[in-house]
Amino acid sequence: MVEKKLKKIPQRKCISCGLKKDKNNLLRIVRNDCGISLDLSGKMNGRGAYICKDSKCINDAIKKNKLSNILKTDIPNSLLEEIKLYVLDG
Ligand SMILES: [Zn+2]
Known part of the structure; x- marks a missing residue:
């Protein structure tokens, strides 16, 4: 028997809706020495916040100053x- 191993995608929690999702489905916003930026590579150093690639989650987070x-x-x-543009485009 061959055991198929699926690559595990790390799960992160959305700061807006609180659901855990695959990292791939979330936007990462990072705060570091350079300031705040949208981390599309997912590899930037710093304190990160994750949010769904979903306009509802993002608008809610902005409205409530969650970020x-x-x-x-x-x-x-x-x-x-x-961030908003990224969601509209994606
Ligand atoms: Zn969410």
């Missing part, structure tokens, strides 16, 4: 726009 609460800093409007 700034979790990352303990203000989120620049430019980054919020970037």
Whole structure:
């Protein structure tokens, strides 16, 4: 018998809806020495927050300031726009 091993995708929790999802299905926003950025590679150093690639989750998180609460800093409007655009496109 050959045992098929599926590659395990790490699970992360969305800061907005609280559901655990595959890392692939979440956006990562990172705070580090350079500031706050959208981490599309998933490999940036720093404190990260994950959020569903879902306009509802993202709008909710923005409305309730969840990103700034979790990352303990203000989120620049430019980054919020970037996040929104990413969701609209994707
Ligand atoms: Zn979510």
